[in-house]
Amino acid sequence: MGVTQKLGNLGVVTTTLDTAINWARNGAMWPLLFGLACCAIEYMSTQASSYDLSRFGMELNRATPRQADLIIVSGRVTRKMAPVVRQLYDQMASPKWVISMGDCASCGGVYNNYAVVQGVDEIIPVDVYVAGCPPRPEQLLHGILTLQEKIYGETIKDWA
Amino acid sequence: MDLIKGFRTTFKHVLQEPVTIQYPEQEKPFQERFKGRHELKRYDNGLEKCIGCSLCAAACPADAIWVEASENTDEERYSPGERYAKTYEINMLRCIFCGYCEDACPTEAIVLTQEHRLSFTNRRDAIYTKDMLIVPPPEGTEGSPQQVEPGKFNRPIPDMENPK
Numbered sequence: 371m372g373v374t375q376k377l378g379n380l381g382v383v384t385t386t387l388d389t390a391i392n393w394a395r396n397g398a399m400w401p402l403l404f405g406l407a408c409c410a411i412e413y414m415s416t417q418a419s420s421y422d423l424s425r426f427g428m429e430l431n432r433a434t435p436r437q438a439d440l441i442i443v444s445g446r447v448t449r450k451m452a453p454v455v456r457q458l459y460d461q462m463a464s465p466k467w468v469i470s471m472g473d474c475a476s477c478g479g480v481y482n483n484y485a486v487v488q489g490v491d492e493i494i495p496v497d498v499y500v501a502g503c504p505p506r507p508e509q510l511l512h513g514i515l516t517l518q519e520k521i522y523g524e525t526i527k528d529w530a
Numbered sequence: 531m532d533l534i535k536g537f538r539t540t541f542k543h544v545l546q547e548p549v550t551i552q553y554p555e556q557e558k559p560f561q562e563r564f565k566g567r568h569e570l571k572r573y574d575n576g577l578e579k580c581i582g583c584s585l586c587a588a589a590c591p592a593d594a595i596w597v598e599a600s601e602n603t604d605e606e607r608y609s610p611g612e613r614y615a616k617t618y619e620i621n622m623l624r625c626i627f628c629g630y631c632e633d634a635c636p637t638e639a640i641v642l643t644q645e646h647r648l649s650f651t652n653r654r655d656a657i658y659t660k661d662m663l664i665v666p667p668p669e670g671t672e673g674s675p676q677q678v679e680p681g682k683f684n685r686p687i688p689d690m691e692n693p694k
Contacts, residue, residue, distance in 0.1 A: 422550040473592070476623040477653065480592045491653070499656060501648035503626035506560075511553045513649040520651055 388525050395439070395465060396427065396518045402438035402458065403431035407445025409472040409504040416507040426514055435461040440517075441494075442510075446474035447487040459494045467521070469513055470496040473503045560644050565627040567645035568620055570664040571638065573688075576671030578608050578664065579639030581686045582615035586631035586640055594624035595631060604682075606675040611686025614674075618660040622648050636687055 401423075405413055417423050417431065432438040435458045447455055459468070470490050473479030476499040478488035490496060497520060500513035551558050560566075571579045582599030598617035608614035631640050650656045667673030 419549050420551055421553060425550070425552070473623055473626055476656075477621070479624065480626055482593065489653070497651065499623055499650045499653060501622040501625070501650070501656060502646070503628075505648075506564075506646060508553060508557065509646050509648060512647050515554060516649040516651065 384526050389522075391526075392522050392524060396521055398427045399439045399467070400430050400432050400437060401428055401440040401442055402435055402462070403433045404441060404458065405444045406447060406451065407474065409444035409475070412504045412507055412510060413442060413444045413471065416510050421507040421511060423511075423514075426511075426518070428514075435459075436463060438462055439465065440467045440469065442469045442471050443475040443490045443494075443496075444471040444504075446479065446481050447490050447493070448485055449487060452487050452493050455490065456493045467517060468494055468496045468498075469510075469517060470499045471510060471513065472500065472505055476501070479503060560646070564644055564646075565629050565632075565642040567622070567643050567648060568625075568631070568658070568663055569641050569643050570615075570618065570660065571641055572665055572667055572673075573610075574668055574671075575676075576667040576673045577610060577676065577683070578614060578674050579637045580615045580618065580635075581609050581611050581637055581639070582613045582618075583636065583686075585634040585636065589630040589634035590625075591628060591630065592624045592626050594621045594626075595619070596621075602683075604680045605677050607678045607683060608674040609686075610683035610688055613686075615660065618663060620658045620663065621656055622658055623650070623653060623656040 405411075415421065417428075423429065428440070435441075439462070441455075441459060441462065443455065459466070468490075470476045474481055474486065475490045476496075478486055480503075482488070487493065498513050498517045500509055502509045505513070573579060582597055584597040584599065587593075587595040587597050596617065596619040597615050599613040600616035602608055602612060602614050627642060629642050632638075632642055648656075
């Protein structure tokens with residue numbers, strides 16, 4: 371933390387370091403083995419051979435949040451599930467990213483009622499929202515590419 | 531013997547073509563029935579098909595559509611008939627792409643396309659306004675609004691060749 375703050379603005383050094391670190395972070399972003407509803411089925415299909423998430427450095431779904439970098443909230447989050455999702459997010463080591471997959475996770479979707487959290491961003495900060503009910507594997511992959519683009523835009527100042 | 535049997539399967543698969551679709555570069559065509567992003571259509575003369583009746587909003591099970599209608603005049607005509615949609619917004623994160631709006635529309639104005647690239651980094655970006663949804667006017671027409679001769683477009687639902 372202190373080092374990055376002292377680095378400040380070193381021009382070419384920091385920008386190269388930014389690119390290198392962002393490249394490394396993009397290249398091995400392990401998602402959490404976590405699914406909530408029907409979106410998880412599409413997520414499994416994305417992970418399988420036809421779409422093959424390992425092309426994006428996501429070959430491993432870590433079953434423990436301590437080793438995961440990315441949480442894909444795939445499905446509706448009920449009020450009862452919300453503390454669990456929050457705890458999983460808290461247990462993940464920084465840097466960590468969140469993809470809200472599908473309508474239900476993004477804003478409640480059709481479940482506009484008291485039992486479902488109206489958007490998972492009420493409890494955890496979301497980086498990318500993917501529309502679709504459920505999104506096709508292509509749509510999830512597009513969301514992941516959007517996230518990678520977002521990560522490439524990050525700089526040292528954002529982390530420090 | 532079982533070992534050879536097992537490895538035969540393995541080596542058979544080594545020689546096969548990989549099944550993976552290299553997504554961003556290569557895309558498998560979707561089914562015809564796939565429903566993606568919406569589009570608001572126009573008539574051949576450039577007028578909008580949407581007449582602002584809000585039937586799509588009523589049919590929407592997720593309440594994703596917001597329509598606000600306004601009056602047409604012959605000096606500023608957006609669509610045939612009395613009214614047009616002044617505001618037409620669809621929240622893509624609410625929409626479940628069921629196509630009920632398409633079925634409800636009396637003028638076949640709203641159509642779900644095959645476009646699937648719908649990821650947002652901000653929830654506000656997910657609200658598609660009328661400008662984003664409406665298709666560009668056909669070539670050679672001025673689009674909407676148009677100044678037309680009075681009494682020409684007094685019917686909101688024109689005679690369709692194949693009414694469904």
